[in-house]
Amino acid sequence: MDDFIIQDCTLLSRTSTVPPAINLRELRDRLANCRPQVIYHHFCETTLVPSFDNPDYRNDFAVWAKLYIGDRVLAEQLGIINPYAYTDLEKLREEVLEILDQRLSEVYDIASCQSGSEFFFTEAVTVVFDTGLRVSTPEALPEAIGKMTNGSIYYHFLESRRREPVGLDDFSTWLSNFPDQEAGRHNLQMLDYSFSTLTELRNELVQALEKGGAS
Amino acid sequence: MTKNLSSYEGLVSATVINELRQLGERLAGKKVVHVNSTREGGGVAEILDWMVPLMQDVGLDVSWEVIEGTSDFFSVTKKFHNGLQGFPVHISSQEWQTYREVNETNAVRLRPILEEADLVVIHDPQPAPLMGLCPNRKGKWIWRGHIDVSRPTRSVWQGLRPFVAGYDASIFSMCQFAQTLPHPQYLIPPSIDPLSPKNIDLDPEELSAVRYQYNLDSQKPLLVQISRFDRFKDPLGVIAAYKLVRKSQPVQLVLAGGGASDDPEGQQVLEEALEAAAGDPDIHILLLPSDAHKTINALQRLASIVIQKSTREGFGLTVTEGLWKGKPVIGGDTGGIRLQLVNYHTGFLVNTPEGAAHRIRFLLHHEKLRNVMGIKAREFVRENFLLTRQLREYLTLFHIVSSNDGSSTIFI
Structure with missing residues (x-):
């Protein structure tokens, strides 16, 4: 994978x-x-x-x-x-x-x-770049998320919903390759992100994955 | 001491520092020149004082040039400043000529470095004509307006606009300040340097020394406004508010500010403030030298409440400074102060001396709320208004203008 x-x-x-x-x-x-x-x-x-x-x-x-x-x-x-x-x-x-x-x-x-x-009425230009960092296993994902910038959290969890597969965050999409990570995926998809700042959301993502067994 | 990014680890996360380095690596070696009109005094010089070394630290080849001007030139540009902020002024044709001539003189000296630069950032109106005086420029030119130009005196903006319109992009602190221009206008609020002498943590002994030096009473609540002596900062309105509070409780006021070499009007405003304060031993009007940063820091930390009762304001960085020190701020309902103060949250917005007096009394009465607001305010600054955020946005802008890509997402 x-x-x-x-x-x-x-x-x-x-x-x-x-x-x-x-x-x-x-x-x-x-x-x-x-x-x-x-x-x-x-x-x-x-x-x-x-x-x-x-x-x-x-x-x-x-x-x-x-x-x-x-x-x-x-x-x-x-x-x-x-x-x-x-x-x-x-x-x-x-x-x-x-x-x-x-x-x-x-x-x-x-x-x-x-x-x-x-x-x-304003708009924005977004600059996207590869951090060079990689996550190899689902177990390493919570720790990696805990160290991500707000920009990474936004890109992978919110902005990703506009990209294919539409409506899904990047973490869930990647975890779908690991059958034993269903609980973590489910927790991510149930997370109500409407009331959180990106800093809060980062912590909530880590908790959701850890509760799902990825840690 | 040369600033570097690693000094900020602990104040912001290592990830934030790493993000800046990655943005910088992809711009490594680009020649960037900042140009403004004063090396010290005022917010622009303070920003460049940290921004230049930090941009160098992430790999850019950055320099900071200051235009040289006559007293006539700075009188004219002060009138620009007032006019752009809405104060009715008339600029004579002779004054416009002085403006152009001083820039022409500076262009002779600066042309080689400016024409060779990949990116030139011109700060405020004083050096704006330089772009038109560098016909062989090869890089991108960005005009950075730090002033509130939301309602400029029409003739002043009409006169300045031709100097600015040809730039590749401009930056304003807030969308309210932007003007109709034929190029993209980006929005970058300013920020503070938490390690600068003005914002760094101080020992209790240092605070006591400043209290002693200025004969401040440790038993009386202290109100502090730090600003240049400028009409738009409304020092007389602050004194009026203090006098209203004074009727109901003991309180003391410090109005402290430095002069700036490009602000010839300050002396007159200072004299008016001294006259209004005459005979009241609890009003301390301090004209501080431009390097009195630690004194300013200490005064803000000694304050019960920080005031910034401007009637016109660019961004109003002294508000952010006060918030960083864990103080709620009472500020004028104008300009960038509106971004920073949310009623009952980080402070209060006011419109009159009476309004300021009311909120001062409210906060002095509610000590616990004052402390809670102060803690919350500091965290907002940490998250959004430290220099690391502003540096990131400048680097982002450099990527955008360098890419020549008009799309809303750019991959680098």
Whole structure:
């Protein structure tokens, strides 16, 4: 069996060409027309963006709805979306637009944010590189994960879900080559990663594998 | 002492250090030149002071050049600074000419090194025209704007934009600061060096010495704002807030800052602060030399609460410094301070002296909460706002601009 190749990635945010939104209607209209990378960034890559906050919600749209336009209903509806459940970003866009259109039909006054708190549409460029590190056995995987950077955790456990085989993390895919690692695989796939920072997620992955017998 | 990455092991994980080395290895030997307008004083010089040796340590061939200017030139660029931050200023045609001429003079000296570099990073507006003065440049040029240019005085930005537009990329600290430009604009928040004299852990004896030196009362809560004496840092607003708090409880205030060689306006603001503080022995206004980093460090550590009540701010690194020392920070609701302060979490955002006074009293009253917020704040800084993160993002940018690959994922 091939070794597990530990990749790392670093991400750099950049502005998009989409103007900032000051209210729900502008958010809706801009989101309808932005590049898919913008949607992906605000749903998935935001976890790699430096922050002083550990927000309630894991996507930037929900956080903005709650903190800056004070729409807690919308925040809850957007906050529960699992972006990795969508194999196609256009489907994710459709789902978000549906929620926004529904909300626009419910509210009488469309709240605006304060100046300086607009929603800024950004995207990112990711640089991926081979760390040179390899894992040869499932038993060595927990320790290797424990030493990974946040970039590696993101790349192998979250970003991997966009790649073939779609919807699976790289660790599970590799472990599927080892019939006796079913418990560990199962634990990884049951892990609810929605509420964890990458640092927390690293520890949870190690625990999930160790509980599955890989240690 | 030359800085190297291994010194930071323990503060960040060995894996983080290794990641930087791997990013650097793939850029090994690239000639990188940083250019700014002052070797000491102000946030940019502090960043370059660590960034240059650490980039060298990961394998890049890096140098730091400083443009030389006349007092007229720095008066003009100070007006740029104010204008870009929204203060109404008028730049005369003579002043624009001074700006261009000083850059032309510097270009004669710097052209050989700049034209040969693989990557040139120009910091802030002062040296921005250099790119246009290096017609045989072979590398990529990046303009790094450290200032809050979210609402610039239109005429100032219109005058500066042609000097910046031709760059291959620009960097801003926050998306709020970015402007419409015909090249990619990357977002890199600044960071602090935990081993610099301004941030390194200090012995209790060192803290006591500073307390004694400045005649601070160990029994009274201490409020500290560390900033240049600059109108946008609102030292008068801090004094007003202090006076409001003082009505209900004993408290003392330190306003401490250095001058910078490219800031001719500081003396006037300092005099206004001295006048506002006159006759109050619990207000300590300290004009510190540019190398008083350990004194600043000690004052922040002695503080009960760190203040940064700016009305306009670039990123506001003094907020991160305060948070790193485990202090909640009360900051102006502006610029990069908004990124750093989350109410009840790492500190409080305020808009007025009254708001600042209210939050000061709240935090002085809730000592346990103050300590919990301080511990949490330090961990956020460790995770996201130490120099290792910023170095990683610069190296990432160097890979991106060097690759000439327009895709959103680049494999190196």
